[in-house]
Amino acid sequence: MPASITLSQISWSAPDGRSLFSSLDLSFGPERVGLVGRNGVGKTTLLKLVSGDIKPHSGTISVGGSLGVLRQSVQVAPDETVADLFGVTDALAILHRAEAGAATADELSAADWMLEARMTAALDRIGLDAEPQTRLAALSGGQRTRAGLAALVFTEPDFLLLDEPTNNLDRDGREAVIALISGWRAGAVIVSHDRELLENMDAIVELTSLGATRYGGNWSHYRQRKALELAAAEHDLADAEKRMAEVASKAQATMERQAHRDSAGRKMAAKGGIPRIMLGGMKERSETTGGDNARLAERRRAAAQEDAKAAREKIEILQPLSVRLPPTGLAAGKTVLRADRVISGYRPGDPVIRDLSFDVTGPERIAITGRNGSGKTTLLSLLTGELKPWAGSVAVMTGFVMLDQKVSLLDPSASIRDNFRRINRQADENTCRAALARFMFRADAALQIVSTLSGGQLLRAGLACVLGSAPPPLLILDEPTNHLDIDSISAVEAGLRAYDGALVVVSHDEMFLENIGIERRLELAGDDVVG
Template sequence: MSAHLVLQNISYTTAEGRTLFESLDLSLDRMRTGLVGRNGAGKSTLLKLITGEYAMQSGAISQAGSLGVLRQAIQASDTRTIIDELDAAGAYQTIQRMISGTGTLADSAEADWTLESRLAEALEQVGLQGCDPMRNLSTLSGGQRTRVSLAALILKKPDIILLDEPTNNLDRDGRQAVVDFLAQWRGSALVVSHDRQVLRTMDRIVELSSLGLKAYGGNWDEYKQQKDKEVAVADHDLVVAQRNLAELARKARIVAERKARKDSAGKRSRAKAGLSKLILDAREDRAEKTTGRDRQLADRQRQKADLELQSAISKIEQIKPVSFDIGASKVPQGKTVLAFQNVTGGPDEQAPIIQRFSFTIEGGERVAVTGPNGSGKTTLLRLAIGELWPIAGRVHRSGPFAMLDQNVNLLDTEGTVLQSFKRLNPDSTDNDCRAALARFLFRADSALRPVSTLSGGEMLRAGLACVLGGNWPPDLLILDEPTNHLDLMSIAAIETALNAYDGAILTVSHDEDFLSEIGIGRRIALNEVV
């Protein structure tokens, strides 16, 4: 029997009473399926139902074949080793005893002489060739530990694999290891990811929303083409709905004007005709009944047209990336906004991670800082904004700048979005603040939402509103891994906002699609891990 995983009529409600999804059906055969959707839609919950980490509330899950799970975060204790994570410690120790000549008869019977070659092959496949299986996990970076988890899947060869955001917090090489692993995978796979490189290795994309699951054949690029067509259809439906409602309103005005003229003429003729009151009242009653029927028909048509308009607007809001109106930074092209002159620095003055580093950024330039985890990218940003002072050399900043880190720490988590905006833009009037936040989709009462209740994407959007929505946007915007933990809709919104901004950008990001979308023209490479 071929491996498969079938979900039937699955529903789940949180402890707080929020329904994540209802009556979901999904079938996984021998293909790679990417699961996408807004943060909070229930993607990770669905995976935890499959693995049994969460108890089923309704429906059924049937599975044929073995299941392997890539853990999102591996705990690195002082005693746990690579071979422990590969779940092969016992078999490995048996082989080592046999090699050293201390093995028993039981060891001889149980020894798997293919283990060492399979271990070496699995580690090589994920870029950890030559790595000692007894090496402690605490000596590895987060990206290297993820690679060890990938090696464990290769070693176990499960029929079905589940991966939940496998490239989160990985550097470029770590991401590439995940992409290569999935590109070569020939079994069943269900992968929750917002990484477009990962999604390009998929055979189909399944989208989870409040409406349920919707499958799209093909990988990310084909999914994107189909979504673009949906947006075009939704745009057309919105225009048609607006036109229909306007036409009904125009006809209603014409009918009302005709009735008013007819009523006025009727009153004049009634006064002149000299007919009995009984006859006149009967005529008036018939006219009112006809008018009432016409009015009811018009009301039904108007209600139908209004529902169609609201449906079209709702669909647009669900599938169309938002757009932003951002004021000009007024920074001249060619003006130096940031300069490093032979800068040496870092948190540890005895072993500075940045050494004798020089570069300049000019107005309008878009520059990415690249390099493996641990090479000093975030340290460079901290030096750029003055959070760290250089041990040697000089950092020169010209004009206003702003930085958004992964946690958007410039927002006050004790207050509202509006309060953060006012604090960061003290020269803006209340109307200016409201108007600016509305341009970033924090309209009316949503501007009064506590910052602590915002999702990751909403936090970053609020941060961008605060630094780009004021009367004087900064000359330089500095970003540290801005797309980490964001869903695809949020990433698209951030890319749109940054493309509307005309100042200089300095960003750290391992998301190649993001860097391409925002028009990065130059890279500062930190290639060595110190």
């Protein structure tokens, strides 16, 4: 019988009482399914329900087959090793005693002589060079993620449950995960905002506040379907607005005809040619007809307004952000920044940046790439002046703003609106509100306190405050898409496409770099720089 996961009539609410799922029905077979949706909609919670980490408040979950679960982050003990992660520490000890001739007869019969070879194959499959005795604490976060994936592959589960498996991975790590999933032939349910990874899915399930919708095919097919849904919603809105106009026009015409008849009746009555009893009947019929017409018009108007409201809500959800920004005034030939034979690091005698030289001229768009640990964040610290070079020089010749992953230039205790006014002191209230509205912070949404924002809202608020009024000629971004949902990434891409200044970006997200128009790459390789 094929492996399967079935959720029937699942309901679950967060501790604060917010309902995430209500009567949710969903099923997964031996297929690769990408789970997408806005931050906070319940993607990680759904994986926890399937894995049994939490229980539904009502409904049933049936799992036919074994599960391999990879969570976003795992705390490790100081002495925990790769073998511990694989769950084979005791089996390896038996094998080593057998190889040394010190094993008992029972241990010899239980020895798995292919164990180390199978471990090595699993580690190779995910592109990680590590030994069974390697301590997990000695690995980077990205390497631990890859070790966790290798441990799952080693157990050959019927289903992989993966929560953002490519987060914090360098390019090599991302490519290894994508290669693993593209060749995976069992079941997999993967929460991800990595569009390259989602291109390898057999189906996409989108979670919204209304429930779950399944789309057959990969990410590109899903986007095509969403585009068709947007076109249909726009057609529905246009149709509803046309009907609203027609209802109003017909109601006005009906009122005018009734008024004309009433006027004619009053003139005849004034001439004395109509008996009093007939006048009373005419008046009553006129009032009844007028009331009936008014009620009919109101019902039609309410129906058209409701249809228009529903269509607008769909468009608000489906329509990607598209903004126009004020120009920076950056001249094409102006030198924006210059690094000349820079050497720097954190520990004397152990430089992270070695003999680095490069220029940025005019509105260039440059990506700083390289493996984890190659010095990307160090370079940004040099550009912003947070870190000083040991040798050589770094000069930034224009105004700039740095947006890190935490968007630390915003005051978390203040509203988005107040942050905007603090950063853009020359802007009046109308300019502030218009700029924030362009980034989808309209009306009361602009009054949200920054500390209450999701990751995607936070970065969008940072971009709104930096780019909305008087954008700086240079914008520096450090891994801007980490932990963002896909809608938020699309919003950030739209904002950056509209920006006409110079851009320096650290990111491993190739699709993001392509969508914002990166023109040049500066690849850090530890000892060398390839530009």
